[in-house]
Amino acid sequence: MSKPLSILKIESSVRGGASVTRRLADRVVADLLRGAPDATVVTRDVSAGLPQIDEAWVGANFTDPAERSAAQKETLALSDELVEELRAADVLVIGAPVYNFAIASTLKAWIDQIARARVTFRYTENGPEGLLTGKRAIIAFASSGTGLGSDVDFASGYLRHILGFVGITDVTVVAADQMLTLGETQVEAAERQAEEAVARLLAAA
Structure with missing residues (x-):
């Protein structure tokens, strides 16, 4: 029996309920x-923000895990949590x-926080290699202009x-872009078109 699909949704808009990307996601x-x-x-x-990486973070990340x-x-605890969320996901939105x-x-x-050498990618003699393979990403993109x-x-x-x-090469973008260049009715139409694009995308999957 196959395991249930795992979806990780990342939200970054500061606009709350008024956010187009939140609605699309x-x-x-x-x-x-x-x-x-x-x-x-x-x-x-x-x-609301995440801690910025700093010298202590970089030092911890490049220390052998057995010697940390x-x-x-503790410095890497949040990063480890975020990486595990991403590693567990089949689909990233x-x-x-x-x-x-x-x-x-x-x-x-x-x-x-999640782009970590030897954890989510590594360098080889043939160049960088992403370690988070076999996943799909869908980006809900929105812009004013x-x-x-x-x-x-x-x-x-x-x-x-x-x-x-980091190894996620199956990436699709659904967009409601240049929203401030449109009239109010056109904005609504643009959102509907983006939502219809989502429906077509997933119906074809």
Whole structure:
């Protein structure tokens, strides 16, 4: 008997109920649950902030696990927890609003906590190798004026790259972008189109 699907949802928007990415991410999860009603869902909301990595964190991370002090283990405790959440997930759903042409600083802090040499990636004689293989990621992308894939979109390409770097290469982006360039009715239509794209994506899976 196969194990239930495991979904990890990462939220980074500071806009609460007004957030487009939160609504899109919720739609992604809801559609996943329709296809796998016994799935487990873990939500990690990073919008309030995560600790930034610092010298102590880097020192602990590069110390052999068997030789880490109690203080170093405590320094890495949150990172270990975040890594285990990600390692356990079959599907990663990321709510990624665009702030000033890039991802939220809190989402970057999450990435810094989970991108760990010898844990989620390693360097080999053939180059870097991601260790979190066999997973799928769906990014719920929303922006006020930045077009998805445009020359000033430093969010979606970065997310694709860093996810691939740790081994997650099956990445899809569903977008409601350039929302402030649209009228009110067009904004609603753009959200509906993004939600329809989610439904088509998961129906085809």
